[in-house]
Amino acid sequence: xxxxxxxxxxxxxxxxxxxxxxxxxxxxxxxxxxxxxxxxxxxxxxxxxxxxxxxxxxxxxxxxxxxxxxxxxxxxxxxxxxxxxxxxxxxxxxxxxxxxxxxxxxxxxxxxxxxxxxxxxxxxxxxxxxxxxxxxxxxxxxxxxxxxxxxxxxxxxxxxxxxxxxxxxxxxxxxxxxxxxxxxxxxxxxxxxxxxxxxxxxxxxxxxxxxxxxxxxxxxxxxxxxxxxxxxxxxxxxxxxxxxxxxxxxxxxxxxxxxxxxxxxxxxxx
Amino acid sequence: xxxxxxxxxxxxxxxxxxxxxxxxxxxxxxxxxxxxxxxxxxxxxxxxxxxxxxxxxxxxxxxxxxxxxxxxxxxxxxxxxxxxxxxxxxxxxxxxxxxxxxxxxxxxxxxxxxxxxxxxxxxxxxxxxxxxxxxxxxxxxxxxxxxxxxxxxxxxxxxxxxxxxxxxxxxxxxxxxxxxxxxxxxxxxxxxxxxxxxxxxxxxxxxxxxxxxxxxxxxxxxxxxxxxxxxxxxxxxxxxxxxxxxxxxxxxxxxxxxxxxxxxxxxxxxxxxxxxxxxxx
Ligand SMILES: Nc1ncnc2c1ncn2[C@@H]1O[C@H](COP(=O)(O)OP(=O)(O)OP(=O)(O)O)[C@@H](O)[C@H]1O
Ligand SMILES: [Mg+2]
Numbered sequence: 001x002x003x004x005x006x007x008x009x010x011x012x013x014x015x016x017x018x019x020x021x022x023x024x025x026x027x028x029x030x031x032x033x034x035x036x037x038x039x040x041x042x043x044x045x046x047x048x049x050x051x052x053x054x055x056x057x058x059x060x061x062x063x064x065x066x067x068x069x070x071x072x073x074x075x076x077x078x079x080x081x082x083x084x085x086x087x088x089x090x091x092x093x094x095x096x097x098x099x100x101x102x103x104x105x106x107x108x109x110x111x112x113x114x115x116x117x118x119x120x121x122x123x124x125x126x127x128x129x130x131x132x133x134x135x136x137x138x139x140x141x142x143x144x145x146x147x148x149x150x151x152x153x154x155x156x157x158x159x160x161x162x163x164x165x166x167x168x169x170x171x172x173x174x175x176x177x178x179x180x181x182x183x184x185x186x187x188x189x190x191x192x193x194x195x196x197x198x199x200x201x202x203x204x205x206x207x208x209x210x211x212x213x214x215x216x217x218x219x220x221x222x223x224x225x226x227x228x229x230x231x232x233x234x235x236x237x238x239x240x241x242x243x244x245x246x247x248x249x250x251x252x253x254x255x256x257x258x259x260x261x262x263x264x265x266x267x268x269x270x
Numbered sequence: 271x272x273x274x275x276x277x278x279x280x281x282x283x284x285x286x287x288x289x290x291x292x293x294x295x296x297x298x299x300x301x302x303x304x305x306x307x308x309x310x311x312x313x314x315x316x317x318x319x320x321x322x323x324x325x326x327x328x329x330x331x332x333x334x335x336x337x338x339x340x341x342x343x344x345x346x347x348x349x350x351x352x353x354x355x356x357x358x359x360x361x362x363x364x365x366x367x368x369x370x371x372x373x374x375x376x377x378x379x380x381x382x383x384x385x386x387x388x389x390x391x392x393x394x395x396x397x398x399x400x401x402x403x404x405x406x407x408x409x410x411x412x413x414x415x416x417x418x419x420x421x422x423x424x425x426x427x428x429x430x431x432x433x434x435x436x437x438x439x440x441x442x443x444x445x446x447x448x449x450x451x452x453x454x455x456x457x458x459x460x461x462x463x464x465x466x467x468x469x470x471x472x473x474x475x476x477x478x479x480x481x482x483x484x485x486x487x488x489x490x491x492x493x494x495x496x497x498x499x500x501x502x503x504x505x506x507x508x509x510x511x512x513x514x515x516x517x518x519x520x521x522x523x524x525x526x527x528x529x530x531x532x533x534x535x536x537x538x539x540x541x542x543x544x545x546x547x548x549x550x551x
Contacts, residue, residue, distance in 0.1 A: 064284070173363075179325045180364035184425060185351040185380030202376065205366035209411070 010131050015060040016244065017129040022138035024245045025126050031252050032122045035259045036115060044262035045114050051255070052121055061128050069124045070117060077113050084109040132164040137239060140230075154230020162218070170211065177206050272299040272322055272354075272433065277331035279317055291317040292489045295331070299433065304459055305467040306476040309486030310511040315469045316359060318486065319435050322467075324350045335433075352381060355431030359438050359469075361422035365410040370401070370421050373410050377429040395428035396421075398454050416447045423451065427458065434458070436468045440475060452479050473515045477501070477536035485510065498534045517541045 012018075017025070039048055056063060070077075090104030127135070140157035147153045178188070181202045188199050274297040280290045292314040299305060299322075307315050320326040322333060324340045324347045333340050335353050355377075358364070367373035374395055378388045396405065399420040405413075410421050423439060436455065440448040456479045459466045467484075470476050476483060476497075483500040485493040487510040493500055500507070504514045504522070514536070521535045531548060535541050 068284075176358070177364060179320065180358050180361065182325060182347050183323060183351060183356040183358070184364070184377040185348050185429065186376075187348055187380065202364075202366045206363050210363055 009065075009128065011061050011065070011128050012131070013060050013129065015058055015129065017055065017059040017125065019244065020129075020248060021239055021241055021245045022130050022134040023141060023239065024241070024248060025130055026135075026138050026142070028248070028252070029122060029126045031255065033119065035255060036118055036122070038259050039115075039262065040111070041262050041265055043265045044259060045111065047258055047262055048118055049114075052118060052125075055125055056121070059125060059129050065128065066121050066124055070120055073116060073120060077116055080116070081109040081113045084112055133161060134237075134239075136161040136164070137235070137237075141239060154233070158230070166214070169214075170207070173210055174203065174207060177203050271301055271336060272297070273334040274298070274318075274322065275332045275334070277321060277328045277333060279321055279326060280329050281317075283329060290329070290489055292321070292486075295321075295491055297484065297491060297494065299465060299467060301432075301465055302459075302463045303465055303482050304456065304480045305465065305482045305484060306480035307467055307469045307484045307486065308471070308473070308476060308512060309492075310488075313486040314489040315486055316437055319356060319437060319467065319469065323347075323354050323356045323435060325356070348380065351377070351429055351431065353431060354433045354435060355426040355429045356435045357423050357426045357437065357439060359441065361425075362415060362418035364422055364425075365418060368409055369407050370396070370410050370413075371406040373421060374424045374428050377425050381429060391428045391430065392424075395424040398427055398458055399424045400450055400454065416443050419443065420451070430462075431464070433465045433467065436466065438469050438471065440470070440472070448475065449478075455479070473501075473513050474517075474537075477515045477518075485512070497536060501536055502533070 020028075036048065039045055056066060085101055085105040085108075086099045088102050088105035088108050090102035092100040092102050093106070094101055130138075136157045139160065140153050143151055143153035143156060182188075184202075186199060186202050188196065188203075191199070274295050277292065277295040278290050279292050280288070282288050295318060307318070309315050317326065321328055322335075324333075324345065327341055335350065338345065340350060365373050367376060371392055374392045375388050378391045383391065396402075401417070401420055401424065405417075405421075410418060413421065419439070419442075423436070426434065434455070439451055439455070443451065452475055455466060455468070458464070468476075468480065481497055483493070483495060483497055484491060485500060485507070492510060493503065493506065501514050501518060504518075507514060517538050518536050521531060521533060521541060524531055525533060529548070531544055535544055
């Protein structure tokens, strides 16, 4: 159901990953993603899976939560895998009617699926171990040099904080409204696409109204507490780069070298 | 009639540490009674009524409404709405149509009533909650909080269910509005012979309208019985963070001071009659 969405979920903890500076983690995720797209051999993927598994172990978060995060992309996974399998030109292995499965197709399909799964797991590692506040703080700090050329870094960070903060609230609200309308006999499951889209109005209108109302109330509450943008605002928690951050950054070149190295090693076709 | 048998519900079965929201629920809701469901905040009242109305499926156990097992996958929530109608906590947030009339008509329309029947039902329902014809064409968003609440309650009443469930219908209303809604609901129950289940935190309200009381505590049913059966166990209620009506406390004090007055008095009205009887006699 709607509650299965793990986006933006954070599991408090004291693991190594929790303690890293969010800016360092952000950089790491960026590197992780870029290098993931450079990986193109079985060796490279094995390497990536092992590293990711170690990181999951280090984070102290149950593996189950990572699989849960994968649920929304199952369709995408299957879809891309099937398309890749059939639509890639190459040496056919077997035929299904006019469609043929090629060796290259299977290879690309498997790699693509792995890539997507690793992508989700990698980003989940960041969001699971970093509180949304820390994350937006990091983004603000990274963007702050650009504020000289007119990028409103603090406003962007505040907007993101608020947006993330309200995801669970809005989900809960949606759940409530769906139940209330169901209790009035609303039917969201039957009918064609047009009828179903129309059936969404009893959910969307109250949802929008309450979202606007909340935004309004929040704005008033913030003004009452003298919020006037980021200028001169100090923080409760200062971000500081510590020894483990430096150490972890040293692994970036190591990963880079390993990935480049793995590209030279294609075992047969794989 | 609703029969709840050994029902359990967990919001997050993946995380057993959070425990069940309700557990071991056994309950029979008979026809033509006014039930009141009371319990401390978080005791599982809302969860229980969502289970009874088929909006949540129990993790264990069964629920029958008029002999039909509502946990059966084939039963749609929509078909249940004829039998059981729920008004949620703060129902004013479910309004969405552009006029009061069409918002109340949403339920009957979903039941497949024809034009004339819809009109008839909407008129009756709005009259029950005390809104006259001048409100029909007004946008529900222009109304005050209390008026919105009435429109939302009318929306469920218009579906004419056999069992009407109200989750804290009077929270945040002014005293006069509260009494009005309570007495209208009570009249509706007497007129149509339906059952009402009302969640409430006000023991005064409970005493005014209910004849049966269900007490929940920490996800379990702690007590059920008639009004006097439950209110006579004031010590147990205190231990669950609940109270008896203020006036009953006064009566108890009077009895402690050797005033010869009967103990089963839960409303100010009854107290007035009894005390004046005492003074005369
Ligand atoms: N949507 C939900 N997701 C997870 N847990 C929930 C949810 N709704 C309720 N709970 C939990 O279930 C328990 C019972 O909640 P419920 O809403 O049924 O209480 P209640 O008796 O209606 O309280 P109140 O008087 O405050 O309305 C609580 O401990 C609550 O934390
Ligand atoms: Mg409740």
